[in-house]
Amino acid sequence: MELNSKIPDGPIAEKWTNYQFDRKLVNPANRRKYDIIVVGTGLAGGAAAATLGEQGYNVKAFTFHDSPRRAHSIAAQGGINAAKNYKGDGDSVHRLFYDTVKGGDFRAREANVHRLAEESVRIIDQMTAQGVPFAREYGGLLDNRSFGGAQVSRTFYARGQTGQQLLLGVYQQLSRQVGLGNVEMHNRSELVDVVVVDGTAAGIVVRDLLTGQVTSHSAHAVVLATGGYSNAFFLSTNAMACNVTAAWRAHRKGAAFANPCYTQIHPTCIPQSDDFQSKLTLMSESLRNDGRIWCPKDPDETRSPELIPEADRDYYLERRYPSFGNLAPRDIASRAAKVVVDEGKGVGPLKNGVYLDFADAIARLGEGTIRERYGNLFEMYERITDESPYVMPMRIYPAVHYTMGGLWVDYELMTTVPGLYATGEANFSDHGANRLGASALMQGLADGYFVLPNTISNYLAPQLGTQPVPTDHPEFRAAEVAAKERFDGYLAIGGTRSPDSFHQELGKIMWDYCGMERTKEGLEKALAEIPALHAEFRKDLRVTGSGESTNQTLEKAGRVDDFFELAQVMCLDALTREESCGGHFRAEHQTDEGEAERDDDHFAHVAAWEWTGDPSAPIRHTEPLEFENVHLAVRSYK
Amino acid sequence: MNELNLTLKIWRQAGPDAPGSFDTIPAPGINDEMSFLEMLDVVNERLVNDGKEAVVFDHDCREGICGTCSLMIDGQAHGPQKGTATCQLHMRKFADGQEITIEPFRATAFPVVKDLMVDRSAFDRIVESGGYITAETGGASDANLTPIPKPVADAAMDAAACIGCGACVAACPNSAANLFTAAKVSHLNLLPQGQAERFSRVEAMVDTMEDFFGSCTNHGECQEACPKEISIDFIAMMNKDYLKSKFKNRKMLSRS
Amino acid sequence: MAITGIMLMGFVFAHMVGNLKMFLGAEDFNHYGEFLRELLVPILPRTVFLWLLRGGLVVAFGLHIHAAYSLTRMNRAARTVGYQSRRDYIAANFASRTMRWTGIIVGLFLVWHLFDLSWTGTGATYVRGLAYENVDQSLSRIPVGLLYIVANIALGIHLFHGAWSLFQSMGWNNPRFNGARRNFAAAFAAITVIGNVSFPIAVLAGVVGS
Numbered sequence A: 001m002e003l004n005s006k007i008p009d010g011p012i013a014e015k016w017t018n019y020q021f022d023r024k025l026v027n028p029a030n031r032r033k034y035d036i037i038v039v040g041t042g043l044a045g046g047a048a049a050a051t052l053g054e055q056g057y058n059v060k061a062f063t064f065h066d067s068p069r070r071a072h073s074i075a076a077q078g079g080i081n082a083a084k085n086y087k088g089d090g091d092s093v094h095r096l097f098y099d100t101v102k103g104g105d106f107r108a109r110e111a112n113v114h115r116l117a118e119e120s121v122r123i124i125d126q127m128t129a130q131g132v133p134f135a136r137e138y139g140g141l142l143d144n145r146s147f148g149g150a151q152v153s154r155t156f157y158a159r160g161q162t163g164q165q166l167l168l169g170v171y172q173q174l175s176r177q178v179g180l181g182n183v184e185m186h187n188r189s190e191l192v193d194v195v196v197v198d199g200t201a202a203g204i205v206v207r208d209l210l211t212g213q214v215t216s217h218s219a220h221a222v223v224l225a226t227g228g229y230s231n232a233f234f235l236s237t238n239a240m241a242c243n244v245t246a247a248w249r250a251h252r253k254g255a256a257f258a259n260p261c262y263t264q265i266h267p268t269c270i271p272q273s274d275d276f277q278s279k280l281t282l283m284s285e286s287l288r289n290d291g292r293i294w295c296p297k298d299p300d301e302t303r304s305p306e307l308i309p310e311a312d313r314d315y316y317l318e319r320r321y322p323s324f325g326n327l328a329p330r331d332i333a334s335r336a337a338k339v340v341v342d343e344g345k346g347v348g349p350l351k352n353g354v355y356l357d358f359a360d361a362i363a364r365l366g367e368g369t370i371r372e373r374y375g376n377l378f379e380m381y382e383r384i385t386d387e388s389p390y391v392m393p394m395r396i397y398p399a400v401h402y403t404m405g406g407l408w409v410d411y412e413l414m415t416t417v418p419g420l421y422a423t424g425e426a427n428f429s430d431h432g433a434n435r436l437g438a439s440a441l442m443q444g445l446a447d448g449y450f451v452l453p454n455t456i457s458n459y460l461a462p463q464l465g466t467q468p469v470p471t472d473h474p475e476f477r478a479a480e481v482a483a484k485e486r487f488d489g490y491l492a493i494g495g496t497r498s499p500d501s502f503h504q505e506l507g508k509i510m511w512d513y514c515g516m517e518r519t520k521e522g523l524e525k526a527l528a529e530i531p532a533l534h535a536e537f538r539k540d541l542r543v544t545g546s547g548e549s550t551n552q553t554l555e556k557a558g559r560v561d562d563f564f565e566l567a568q569v570m571c572l573d574a575l576t577r578e579e580s581c582g583g584h585f586r587a588e589h590q591t592d593e594g595e596a597e598r599d600d601d602h603f604a605h606v607a608a609w610e611w612t613g614d615p616s617a618p619i620r621h622t623e624p625l626e627f628e629n630v631h632l633a634v635r636s637y638k
Numbered sequence B: 001m002n003e004l005n006l007t008l009k010i011w012r013q014a015g016p017d018a019p020g021s022f023d024t025i026p027a028p029g030i031n032d033e034m035s036f037l038e039m040l041d042v043v044n045e046r047l048v049n050d051g052k053e054a055v056v057f058d059h060d061c062r063e064g065i066c067g068t069c070s071l072m073i074d075g076q077a078h079g080p081q082k083g084t085a086t087c088q089l090h091m092r093k094f095a096d097g098q099e100i101t102i103e104p105f106r107a108t109a110f111p112v113v114k115d116l117m118v119d120r121s122a123f124d125r126i127v128e129s130g131g132y133i134t135a136e137t138g139g140a141s142d143a144n145l146t147p148i149p150k151p152v153a154d155a156a157m158d159a160a161a162c163i164g165c166g167a168c169v170a171a172c173p174n175s176a177a178n179l180f181t182a183a184k185v186s187h188l189n190l191l192p193q194g195q196a197e198r199f200s201r202v203e204a205m206v207d208t209m210e211d212f213f214g215s216c217t218n219h220g221e222c223q224e225a226c227p228k229e230i231s232i233d234f235i236a237m238m239n240k241d242y243l244k245s246k247f248k249n250r251k252m253l254s255r256s
Numbered sequence C: 001m002a003i004t005g006i007m008l009m010g011f012v013f014a015h016m017v018g019n020l021k022m023f024l025g026a027e028d029f030n031h032y033g034e035f036l037r038e039l040l041v042p043i044l045p046r047t048v049f050l051w052l053l054r055g056g057l058v059v060a061f062g063l064h065i066h067a068a069y070s071l072t073r074m075n076r077a078a079r080t081v082g083y084q085s086r087r088d089y090i091a092a093n094f095a096s097r098t099m100r101w102t103g104i105i106v107g108l109f110l111v112w113h114l115f116d117l118s119w120t121g122t123g124a125t126y127v128r129g130l131a132y133e134n135v136d137q138s139l140s141r142i143p144v145g146l147l148y149i150v151a152n153i154a155l156g157i158h159l160f161h162g163a164w165s166l167f168q169s170m171g172w173n174n175p176r177f178n179g180a181r182r183n184f185a186a187a188f189a190a191i192t193v194i195g196n197v198s199f200p201i202a203v204l205a206g207v208v209g210s
């Protein structure tokens, strides 16, 4: 397998413009002769499906949700970045590009990131035109705030519901296309296999979650916009249904999986309160703009927070990173929290959190302003914990939040399988080893609106006049049979343990050994335990009910099965990346101050894994990364 | 943390056309820190361990934002806590020994899929009929070209906060979808960008709404059930625009 | 619905006010009946305008009932399978949930009322044109008096919701007066009921009549 990133030549600032001119076009009259399948209707998929529909292609869109409006993108709170420089505080496309490459700890492709920064500007224009009610100033112009890891105000937001408003914008635009008949929507249909014929993507096999029926769909090209795999850890901030199945099934059909070990741990989540917990709730990073993070200096501290005098508090972020303080990037802030909690200075009943304190901000700005800024987040926190952040500091702790890794894609967002594309969180492209806050929405929308609809024509144009592979082709038939057998298989095992109980146990292994801090021993331990647990899963799984009607236990079984295989390559990737970078922290590789220590000589590359049929023995390929515009430097936020 | 011993009366229905009935399931030893759905997870885990089929219910984000969760809890959509979706309802709101009745949302336009899961795609039909601003990808002008007074943007945001959960329909004695539709209409009709299609939008969306749902007689129950506390003021706004549309849209026709 | 409702409200209110003349004695009251017939004379021949009013009234009524009927059917169809467990209402009140029934009561009352006082009379000696005497004759019969009282209370309940509801239906919504809408409805309903109910009581109490 060779990894050709197809990066256009020319100076960084002209690559994208040149590419768009050089690419092959499909003339408007011919577009209706092409069928395109888009799996996933979150920001990345929804924007792509709507735009391709507007351009005149026949689009079939699939989601396992009951409506496109439910995609996990809806949960994004904080905001979306764009190099608009409306605040005139020195932002620019180049600075956003620079910040993102640096923030990603020099493990992202420069060309992709620059394109992302260029398109960021048009996203805000497009979404505003769609009617997204971004926050505004009294003058009527758009408001911005600064967000984790940035020293300029470039983050656009809609209260604490930015993702919701963006997704609704996309959903409305997609709905218009559905109404016009340009996009055919398939809700509650889960992709269970990708079909490849003669080395190119021919279509997909989906399972109807209401009837259990398995059907095939073919097209000239297939786009996967199926989101991230944080739920491999069981507990994460992701929605309950987020899973890796689509990406993993593609991987098994030949799509390389890149940097699976790059997982982002978000610093500000509500600490776990007990082991029945089903998911963790994120408290938007924007809270760090006004909240101060601290823990008691004394591990045996028993006083309630407001009674602890300044002298006995350790504002550890402000202490360790004076220039960024509480706004230090996520990986840094998260690890710092782990350090103090491991020292026994954690707070809360389980001593598993640190304080995020608004007392100063309330004193400085008044409760009104704080309510205006974070009201709904404070309510959410109080609903869950029964404590009011207006009087009591919040308790927070890091949690798995986002996965930078994903399907390997070239500059055109095409995977190693021709005709199979990946956009949004499902691909690996733009965030390197660590994603900056408010950049995922930006990437999902850039991919879906402005990148994929441009690059896909380059692949489609030469196929003018060809028909998609008919769905009665043996490959489709075989895939359907395999899928049916897979799900019947889960029902047939008749063991004693529910899918959830396995998922929970897998998640614990991953969190302990492949979480915020990784060691050789730990990862090897995980690599021994996971296959064993997977074997037990195959022997002792119990799925009640039938496959002929809605069966959420059965759905879960299929997803957990794929997580087991993914988990192994995550650990392998973490084990073989003998350095610390961004979200990947290997205890063996840290400076004396405990900062991540990169090894650019040996690891300035993308690791892309090839499926071999044996989940414990995939092949590791590498794509070297060149840094011509941002100079490799130790990432310091001191 | 306290332990609750509860009795659940849960609606079980094998499929859309199957007859349904209440199933009484004891739920002892429930930790009151749990969310309502975590309580159901525990119940389901126990059912599976007993070889029984788990209760089917819709949910996803569990943060009160995706609108997937539903449930009629003791006769109230999303349960007793005001402005709270089922997934954010916590067991500390219930008392030890309590019997809790859980039923699916009921409306002809929301057919039961299985157990507590219903099909709310009628909402998608309403949006498809006009719940958008026509602005195809690429043609947008600079976002700051059209200033929007903060109060207007805020009002639009208040309406746009709707999560499409359908509790308004479930709670409405008439099964009317006026609060949902009004929220969608008002969000776009308040914004300058939404003016071009303002009256065609409201007419199309209201007419589609009436193909599926009941008609509002201003009970105000929807507003009480809405997890986002969307105000029925938006229903009045929608009605006003709808009345106007009957004249304005005709005028438009005469222009073409 | 709302528009017809408003017309009906207009009538009922004016009618109630007019009927207050009852307390000024037979002369004034019958003179008022005469005045109604003389309206806009000589612009229009005698009773023409009154008939116009009546016409409008009949139409409004017809449409109102038709709207009510189709509304009811639509809402029934919108939930063919109802809730199997007890509903727990928070905002919907007795008035809003019984609009149909209070409406029908008023409707039925009206039929009786028209026979009773403007067409044929209902048993008691009835003389066309001598409204005062007719009212006296008719309402001094206790059951009839009670009927009038009950019917008007039903009307009051109907209006308590209706007179608020119409603002929402017409889209008359504005933070500046939203608070006042409920009060208006309550006051309107109260005044109408008190006014109307006072007549049967007055008659039964002998304040009105001979």
Ligand SMILES: Cc1cc2nc3c(=O)[nH]c(=O)nc-3n(C[C@H](O)[C@H](O)[C@H](O)COP(=O)(O)OP(=O)(O)OC[C@H]3O[C@@H](n4cnc5c(N)ncnc54)[C@H](O)[C@@H]3O)c2cc1C
Pocket (backbone or CB within 6 Å): A039, A040, A041, A042, A043, A044, A045, A062, A063, A064, A065, A068, A071, A072, A073, A074, A075, A076, A077, A078, A079, A080, A162, A163, A189, A190, A191, A192, A225, A226, A227, A228, A237, A238, A239, A242, A243, A245, A246, A282, A401, A402, A423, A424, A425, A426, A437, A438, A439, A440, A441, A442, A444
């Ligand atoms: C709590 C939270 C807060 C966040 N806040 C921010 C923020 O403030 N700023 C920011 O930039 N980013 C934020 N993020 C990250 C960002 O929201 C996501 O990375 C981004 O929305 C992913 O969008 P997507 O379109 O790629 O995937 P998703 O939105 O997850 O969509 C995935 C789609 O694929 C479908 N799908 C998946 N698998 C299948 C299958 N097998 N078959 C059929 N359909 C399938 C799903 O139904 C869904 O429609 C946040 C994330 C979380 C969890």
Ligand code: HEM
Pocket (backbone or CB within 6 Å): C012, C015, C019, C033, C050, C054, C057, C106, C110, C113, C114, C117, C118, C129, C131, C132, C135, C148, C152, C155, C196, C197, C199, C200
């Ligand atoms: C206790 C209360 C009421 C009294 C004493 C009363 C009295 C009368 C009288 C005396 C007339 C005959 C007028 C005439 O023919 O000269 C009349 C007519 C009428 N009343 Fe009432 N009324 C009462 C309540 C109502 C109510 C509640 C309604 C409607 C809901 C109503 C509707 C009518 C109508 C439609 C007519 C016919 C008007 C016409 O012929 O022009 N009345 N009423």
Ligand code: HEM
Pocket (backbone or CB within 6 Å): B216, B217, B218, C001, C002, C003, C005, C006, C008, C009, C012, C064, C065, C068, C069, C071, C099, C100, C102, C103, C104, C106, C107, C108, C158, C159, C161, C162, C163, C164, C165, C166, C167, C169
């Ligand atoms: C046969 C007699 C009547 C019937 C069956 C009837 C029935 C109804 C019904 C079902 C409604 C809908 C509920 C609502 O919209 O809130 C309604 C509304 C209303 N009714 Fe009646 N009604 C009758 C008579 C009257 C009378 C005599 C009046 C006035 C004096 C009246 C005034 C109103 C008003 C103001 C509304 C509110 C309209 C709106 O909100 O759109 N109705 N009626």
Ligand code: SF4
Pocket (backbone or CB within 6 Å): B161, B162, B163, B164, B165, B166, B167, B168, B169, B179, B180, B183, B225, B226, B227, B228, B229, B230
């Ligand atoms: S209006 Fe409220 S209750 Fe109705 S769908 Fe929207 S959020 Fe749910």
Ligand code: F3S
Pocket (backbone or CB within 6 Å): B171, B172, B173, B174, B175, B176, B177, B178, B179, B215, B216, B217, B218, B219, B220, B221, B222, B223, B232, B235
């Ligand atoms: S409860 Fe129903 S009647 Fe109207 S005000 Fe709300 S939709």
Ligand code: FES
Pocket (backbone or CB within 6 Å): B059, B060, B061, B062, B063, B064, B065, B066, B067, B068, B069, B085, B086, B087, B088, B163
């Ligand atoms: S599960 Fe998303 S709103 Fe309740």
